[in-house]
Amino acid sequence: MVDKHPAELRVAVLGTGLIGGSVLLRLRQQGFDVAGWDPDPRALSYARTHDIAFFEHLADAVADRDVVFLGGPLSTLPDTLAEVVKHTDPTCVITDVGSVKAPIARYTRENGWSHRFVPGHPMAGSEHSGLGSANPVLFNDAAWVLCTEPDTPLEPFRLLTALITTALQARVVPLEPSPHDAVVALSSHIPHLLAGSLAGSVARSQVRQGVLSLAAGSFRDGTRVAGTPSARTVDMLVHNREAITRSVTLVQRFLAELVDALERTDVAALTSAFEEGRGLRLALGDPTTRTITERFPVEGDPAAEFDFLVRLGAEGGHLTSCVVEDSTVVYTACRPTSPGG
Amino acid sequence: MVDKHPAELRVAVLGTGLIGGSVLLRLRQQGFDVAGWDPDPRALSYARTHDIAFFEHLADAVADRDVVFLGGPLSTLPDTLAEVVKHTDPTCVITDVGSVKAPIARYTRENGWSHRFVPGHPMAGSEHSGLGSANPVLFNDAAWVLCTEPDTPLEPFRLLTALITTALQARVVPLEPSPHDAVVALSSHIPHLLAGSLAGSVARSQVRQGVLSLAAGSFRDGTRVAGTPSARTVDMLVHNREAITRSVTLVQRFLAELVDALERTDVAALTSAFEEGRGLRLALGDPTTRTITERFPVEGDPAAEFDFLVRLGAEGGHLTSCVVEDSTVVYTACRPTSPGG
Numbered sequence: 001m002v003d004k005h006p007a008e009l010r011v012a013v014l015g016t017g018l019i020g021g022s023v024l025l026r027l028r029q030q031g032f033d034v035a036g037w038d039p040d041p042r043a044l045s046y047a048r049t050h051d052i053a054f055f056e057h058l059a060d061a062v063a064d065r066d067v068v069f070l071g072g073p074l075s076t077l078p079d080t081l082a083e084v085v086k087h088t089d090p091t092c093v094i095t096d097v098g099s100v101k102a103p104i105a106r107y108t109r110e111n112g113w114s115h116r117f118v119p120g121h122p123m124a125g126s127e128h129s130g131l132g133s134a135n136p137v138l139f140n141d142a143a144w145v146l147c148t149e150p151d152t153p154l155e156p157f158r159l160l161t162a163l164i165t166t167a168l169q170a171r172v173v174p175l176e177p178s179p180h181d182a183v184v185a186l187s188s189h190i191p192h193l194l195a196g197s198l199a200g201s202v203a204r205s206q207v208r209q210g211v212l213s214l215a216a217g218s219f220r221d222g223t224r225v226a227g228t229p230s231a232r233t234v235d236m237l238v239h240n241r242e243a244i245t246r247s248v249t250l251v252q253r254f255l256a257e258l259v260d261a262l263e264r265t266d267v268a269a270l271t272s273a274f275e276e277g278r279g280l281r282l283a284l285g286d287p288t289t290r291t292i293t294e295r296f297p298v299e300g301d302p303a304a305e306f307d308f309l310v311r312l313g314a315e316g317g318h319l320t321s322c323v324v325e326d327s328t329v330v331y332t333a334c335r336p337t338s339p340g341g
Numbered sequence: 342m343v344d345k346h347p348a349e350l351r352v353a354v355l356g357t358g359l360i361g362g363s364v365l366l367r368l369r370q371q372g373f374d375v376a377g378w379d380p381d382p383r384a385l386s387y388a389r390t391h392d393i394a395f396f397e398h399l400a401d402a403v404a405d406r407d408v409v410f411l412g413g414p415l416s417t418l419p420d421t422l423a424e425v426v427k428h429t430d431p432t433c434v435i436t437d438v439g440s441v442k443a444p445i446a447r448y449t450r451e452n453g454w455s456h457r458f459v460p461g462h463p464m465a466g467s468e469h470s471g472l473g474s475a476n477p478v479l480f481n482d483a484a485w486v487l488c489t490e491p492d493t494p495l496e497p498f499r500l501l502t503a504l505i506t507t508a509l510q511a512r513v514v515p516l517e518p519s520p521h522d523a524v525v526a527l528s529s530h531i532p533h534l535l536a537g538s539l540a541g542s543v544a545r546s547q548v549r550q551g552v553l554s555l556a557a558g559s560f561r562d563g564t565r566v567a568g569t570p571s572a573r574t575v576d577m578l579v580h581n582r583e584a585i586t587r588s589v590t591l592v593q594r595f596l597a598e599l600v601d602a603l604e605r606t607d608v609a610a611l612t613s614a615f616e617e618g619r620g621l622r623l624a625l626g627d628p629t630t631r632t633i634t635e636r637f638p639v640e641g642d643p644a645a646e647f648d649f650l651v652r653l654g655a656e657g658g659h660l661t662s663c664v665v666e667d668s669t670v671v672y673t674a675c676r677p678t679s680p681g682g
Contacts, residue, residue: 123555123556123557124557124558125557125558142557143554143555143557145555173554173555175551179548179551180551182548182551183548183551183552183554183555184555186539186542186543186546186548186552186560187543187551187552187555187556187557187559187560188555188557188559188560190539191539191559191560191562191563192559193596193599193600193603194535194538194539194563194596195559195563195618196595196599196614196615196618196619197535197592197595197596197599197618198527198531198532198535198592198618199617199618199619199621199622200595200614200615200617200618200621201527201588201591201592201595202527202528202621203617203618203620203621204591204595204617205527205588205591207520207523207524207527208621209655209656209657209677210516210520210521210523210524210528210654210655210657211524211527211528212621212624212625212628212657213484213514213524213654213657213658213659214464214484214486214514214524214525214528214529215464215528215625216464216465216466216483216484216528216529217465217466217565217566218528218529218532218533218536218565218566219527219528219529219532219625220625221532221562221563221565221566222532222535222536222562222563222566223618223621223622223625224558224559224562224622225558225559225562225563226615226618226619226621226622227619227622227623227626228619229619230611230612230615230616230619231612233615234608234611234612234615237603237611238603238606238608238611241603241604241606244603245600245603245604247542247546248596248600250542250545250546251538251539251542252593252596252597252600254537254538254541254542254545255534255535255538255589255593256593258534258537258538259534259586259589259593262534262578262579262582262585262586263582263586265579265582267575267579270571270575270578270579271571271572271575273537273541274537274541274567274571274574274575275571276540276541276544276545277536277537277538277539277540277541277544277564277567278537278540278567278568278569278570278571279544280540280541280543280544280549280553280564280567281540281564281565281567281568282568283553284553284556284560284561284564285568287553313551313554314550314551315550316550316551316553316554317554318554336550
């Protein structure tokens with residue numbers, strides 16, 4: 001592990017699509033020594049014309065770097081990661097920005113790399129893609145999941161938390177890989193299935209033109225992510241297949257329950273079901289949190305620190321900073337005031 | 342029928358929730374002689390403190406008015422309409438702003454009022470409600486459906502089209518009532534069912550807190566209308582029960598098709614299905630239209646004018662103005678350049 005102030009870290013970003021590209025642009029804007037690489041030659045040519053440090057070969061991009069961010073399609077991550085391991089010192093910390101975490105966590109554990117790899121997932125994005133759509137403020141106030149697991153060293157997690165909360169201005173949500181995948185199935189992947197189903201049904205409908213003409217807010221909002229490049233959506237879904245198929249039945253059953261109540265004109269049942277969803281929606285807009293500070297010895301038993309982190313994430317809390325002072329690591333965190341509420 | 346310039350019309354708005362209230366505030370802002378009425382005493386008291394012309398009794402609000410807009414819950418419209426008919430001259434034109442059109446069109450035809458009642462539906466709104474949330478620019482550039490039917494006089498339709506395109510700055514989409522209801526089932530009502538199902542499923546889920554914490558754009562967009570007051574949503578759904586239950590099976594089947602392909606990791610089938618939805622979504626953001634002008638004799642055979650109007654609406658077009666010059670009615674319209682595309 002490197003022992004540098006976060007601002008002095010030398011960083012590489014591999015796979016500079018919307019997410020990776022936004023990390024690259026942000027760190028560059030913040031004055032970091034940061035270099036990019038992408039297998040798509042259009043990214044290289046865009047970078048060259050915009051004076052962004054970029055390499056043609058992965059090995060050159062990661063040489064002597066302290067931190068490497070891995071972007072790109074989920075299916076490319078294992079091979080790219082193996083390349084990075086080959087071309088970097090063991091002290092180099094690696095993380096990814098993929099939207100599914102259990103498979104990559106399993107892969108790194110099996111390969112003995114989990115002491116230097118931290119699975120990550122920034123909860124930001126848009127239906128656009130590519131370095132040309134990247135946005136240096138994409139992560140401001142966004143949630144950024146960093147995964148922790150029992151029995152893995154916490155130094156890389158602390159380093160990335162410090163970097164992400166300061167330079168990228170995101171809030172770090174610590175979670176274990178499988179709970180993360182269960183959450184994003186509902187918070188992101190199933191919304192893509194619903195948006196695709198709604199837009200696709202209208203595409204097949206006889207009143208297609210009328211719907212396009214009368215589409216108001218509810219239709220525009222409900223289909224926005226159906227504009228995402230399909231290959232990207234499908235790549236994300238197949239990598240989280242198990243968690244999605246487990247949870248989508250909940251949504252299908254809820255919808256069938258609403259349709260059944262509608263067919264019976266059961267106003268009481270409909271109202272009560274919609275009230276459940278409304279409560280959730282209102283809770284989304286109105287989180288009440290309190291700020292706490294927790295200290296752990298840098299070289300102490302990692303179990304207490306690990307427990308604090310995963311409990312914080314599971315309760316819906318997040319970290320706003322991580323500072324190592326002498327032999328103490330100090331976390332500042334926001335915790336919901338009514339976690340069950 | 343009154344023979345006044347649109348700007349000289351005396352207007353009443355009954356039921357001053359979000360939609361009716363926005364009509365009232367807009368016409369007032371434009372200098373119209375406009376009065377409001379609502380059965381909820383809070384609306385009266387809000388209007389009094391904000392210096393908005395408002396009456397305690399419906400009969401006083403509609404006395405000597407040229408045009409009456411009917412807002413409020415769908416289930417109240419028939420009774421309120423009967424009251425308006427009782428207290429107004431036969432020359433007074435009445436329209437409503439309800440989101441379902443076939444039942445009210447049938448009701449007015451059965452009562453012999455369809456020569457002076459035009460079913461209407463502005464495609465605007467938000468999850469908020471009440472006169473306090475009303476917004477005078479809510480309808481700027483929004484679609485506003487006005488229904489026409491064979492064998493009903495077109496004068497009230499022309500008058501309202503002139504008023505809505507000028508004073509309210511909306512684009513008027515002419516449709517027959519049943520096609521309107523089929524369209525809004527897909528463009529508005531089913532999006533409410535999906536948003537309610539997604540939000541409700543998360544409310545029941547064990548990872549509720551995690552989803553609230555990681556909710557990014559796709560979840561926020563996909564659940565926004567789940568924040569709508571449940572009684573309003575349910576009122577809307579039950580009045581369009583038949584059209585919704587006919588179309589929601591399309592969406593349920595599309596979703597089941599996606600889930601099935603996901604379970605089989607059938608990337609080709611998933612990608613192709615998502616491409617259908619993506620095409621529709623991209624068409625939504627990029628309408629290409631051309632402007633046309635159509636003229637009809639004011640006292641001629643209404644069949645040609647009627648045909649022009651309903652064909653325009655079915656193709657996804659809309660009216661941007663309606664002017665009666667001497668004995669000619671002149672419509673300006675936007676028509677999609679590739680109606681089947």
